[in-house]
Amino acid sequence: MTEIRNIILIGRTGQGKSTLANVITGTDKFKESDKGVSETKNAQAEIIKDEEVDVEYRIVDTIGIGDTQWSTKQVLFKIAEAVRMVKEGVNQVLFVTSGRFTKEEIEAYNLLRTVIFDEEIIKYTTVVRTRFAKFRKPEETAEDKKKLIEENNNIADVIKNCNKVLYVNNPPIDTGDDDQDEVGRKVRGQSREILLTHAYQCQEIYKPGNLDEMNERIGGYMDETEKKQREIDEFKDLIEQQQKQVSEERERMLQEQEKARLAHEKEMRELAERQEREKKEYMEKLEKAYEEQKKVVADKEASFRKMEQEKNDYMKQVSATHGQQNQDKEQEKNDYIKKMEDLIKVKGQENESQIKDLVNMIKSKEKEMESLKGDVSKQMQEAIQKMAAQNEYLAEQLAVEKNKGGCTIH
Numbered sequence: 001m002t003e004i005r006n007i008i009l010i011g012r013t014g015q016g017k018s019t020l021a022n023v024i025t026g027t028d029k030f031k032e033s034d035k036g037v038s039e040t041k042n043a044q045a046e047i048i049k050d051e052e053v054d055v056e057y058r059i060v061d062t063i064g065i066g067d068t069q070w071s072t073k074q075v076l077f078k079i080a081e082a083v084r085m086v087k088e089g090v091n092q093v094l095f096v097t098s099g100r101f102t103k104e105e106i107e108a109y110n111l112l113r114t115v116i117f118d119e120e121i122i123k124y125t126t127v128v129r130t131r132f133a134k135f136r137k138p139e140e141t142a143e144d145k146k147k148l149i150e151e152n153n154n155i156a157d158v159i160k161n162c163n164k165v166l167y168v169n170n171p172p173i174d175t176g177d178d179d180q181d182e183v184g185r186k187v188r189g190q191s192r193e194i195l196l197t198h199a200y201q202c203q204e205i206y207k208p209g210n211l212d213e214m215n216e217r218i219g220g221y222m223d224e225t226e227k228k229q230r231e232i233d234e235f236k237d238l239i240e241q242q243q244k245q246v247s248e249e250r251e252r253m254l255q256e257q258e259k260a261r262l263a264h265e266k267e268m269r270e271l272a273e274r275q276e277r278e279k280k281e282y283m284e285k286l287e288k289a290y291e292e293q294k295k296v297v298a299d300k301e302a303s304f305r306k307m308e309q310e311k312n313d314y315m316k317q318v319s320a321t322h323g324q325q326n327q328d329k330e331q332e333k334n335d336y337i338k339k340m341e342d343l344i345k346v347k348g349q350e351n352e353s354q355i356k357d358l359v360n361m362i363k364s365k366e367k368e369m370e371s372l373k374g375d376v377s378k379q380m381q382e383a384i385q386k387m388a389a390q391n392e393y394l395a396e397q398l399a400v401e402k403n404k405g406g407c408t409i410h
Contacts, residue, residue: 002049004056006086007199010079010112011096012105013064016130019170020096021046021061023188024195030061032172043082053200060085065108079116089205092163092198093117093125101148101155109158117208124206126198127158127165135167136190163202168194293404300401304394311387325376329369336365 007024009017018030025048045060062082063075070078083090093112097105113119134140145165149156159165168191171184340362 002054002056004047004058005091005199005202006058006060006089007092007094008060008062008082008086008090009094009096010062010108010116011064012066012102012108015064015096015098015105016170017064017096018061020094020128020130020168020195021059023168023170023192024048024057024059024199026189026192043078043085045082045085050196050200055200057196057199058086065111066104076111076115083116083208087208089207090121090124091205092202093121094128095125095158095162096128096130098129098131100151101158106154106158117206121206121208122161123163124202124204125162126202127162128195129165129167130170132167132169135169135194141165141167164198166194166198293401296404297398297401300398304398307390307394311390314383315387319380325372329372333365333369337362 009021011017014033019032021030021044022028022032025046027046027048029046030044041063043060043062045058047056047058049056060082063070063078065075065079095109095112112125113121129135129141129144132141132144144167145159148165149159169187170191171187173181173184173188175181175184
């Protein structure tokens with residue numbers, strides 16, 4: 001009798017489970033999707049035979065965990081139906097992923113070992129990394145496995161405790177390009193050989209002893225999940241309510257701050273306007289006082305210039321009068337001397353006493369001229385001193401008036 005080995009494919013929606021089922025069976029009986037949306041609505045099983053080793057394999061494809069078209073509870077019940085198809089035992093569970101493990105895939109893995117089966121199933125689970133173009137290069141697969149382990153502790157736990165990690169590629173074979181499709185079929189054939197070789201090596205059978213209780217476990221899990229979800233929803237509602245209160249309080253504070261800011265701006269604006277008015281009035285007063293003071297100074301300067309002119313005119317008059325008098329006296333002296341000289345020449349030598357008399361007379365006239373010059377000089381000196389005193393007085397008055405120009409206006 002030919003041996004039948006059961007292989008179940010489990011994983012998140014859109015990771016290529018159905019495509020992998022076609023790769024293993026070498027058929028196209030499983031409906032594939034390249035849009036990341038699950039095409040599997042119910043569990044599907046197909047049996048193939050590996051003639052070389054005389055072993056049959058029952059390949060069971062399941063609905064994707066996380067399919068948004070179904071609730072978590074519906075998905076778990078549909079997977080439970082698939083498990084019942086192999087109630088005589090499971091040789092291997094292929095946990096299918098196409099890239100880095102996501103939070104949803106970790107949750108799916110945990111469901112596999114806590115709700116659908118039990119912890120023992122981990123020993124019979126193989127992680128299959130699909131869509132890995134360099135699956136035939138051991139150094140590339142080793143590097144990827146290392147990165148998966150280093151990604152986080154949960155993923156490391158999955159990789160370290162599972163049976164094995166396989167790397168395959170399952171490219172499309174219906175692209176419309178014959179050459180590309182031929183390459184795709186060749187790659188799928190190589191991947192199929194890896195999968196069947198591994199499946200043949202998995203001879204031990206996992207026989208879950210609690211299949212009858214699976215629905216109860218799923219129900220209990222869902223009750224607990226729904227309870228936690230309700231608690232989460234209630235907590236979210238509480239958070240939203242608190243956030244709403246905080247938001248309302250923040251809005252109220254912002255409104256009060258805005259109101260205070262506007263009031264402060266109004267107060268500062270009014271203060272600035274009042275200061276501007278006072279400044280303008282002060283400047284107007286200051287300008288008016290400056291113009292008045294300027295006029296006073298101008299009047300004083302005009303008066304000073306007039307007095308200066310009168311002084312200069314007077315000095316010119318005095319100088320002209322005394323100069324003319326000096327010229328007249330000098331001329332009189334010269335005329336007299338000339339007359340005496342002419343007389344001496346005409347009369348010749350006269351007695352010495354007459355000449356002495358004439359000389360004495362001349363000296364007397366010279367003294368008289370000297371005396372007259374002294375009187376004129378004294379009169380001019382007195383006039384100059386008088387004018388200097390007047391100039392000094394006027395200068396002091398002008399300085400006082402100019403100083404008044406910087407006075408404070410009250």
